[in-house]
Amino acid sequence: MNWKQRIGTAKQTWSRLTEDELLQTEGDSHKLAALLKERYSLSGEVADKQVMGFLDHSAA
Numbered sequence: 001m002n003w004k005q006r007i008g009t010a011k012q013t014w015s016r017l018t019e020d021e022l023l024q025t026e027g028d029s030h031k032l033a034a035l036l037k038e039r040y041s042l043s044g045e046v047a048d049k050q051v052m053g054f055l056d057h058s059a060a
Contacts, residue, residue, distance in 0.1 A: 003027030006058050013054055016040065029055060 003026060010022050010032075016039045025031035033047040042050070 001059065009058055010054065014040070027055075 004023070006027070007019055007022050011017065011019060014036065017035060021035060022032075025035060029048070029051045033044065033051045036042050036047040036050060037044060040047070
């Protein structure tokens with residue numbers, strides 16, 4: 001499944017992020033984690049764990 005196909009699920013997971021913002025990350029875990037840190041005031045470790053969990057789960 002490519003990133004564009006995962007956008008809907010990502011929007012449900014992180015409702016504070018817009019579709020455009022998610023598209024701009026291009027599915028890059030570092031860009032997505034940085035966006036989560038900014039929008040949700042998460043630590044880097046928590047943001048990384050959320051992103052990796054999402055990517056692992058949505059790839060299955």
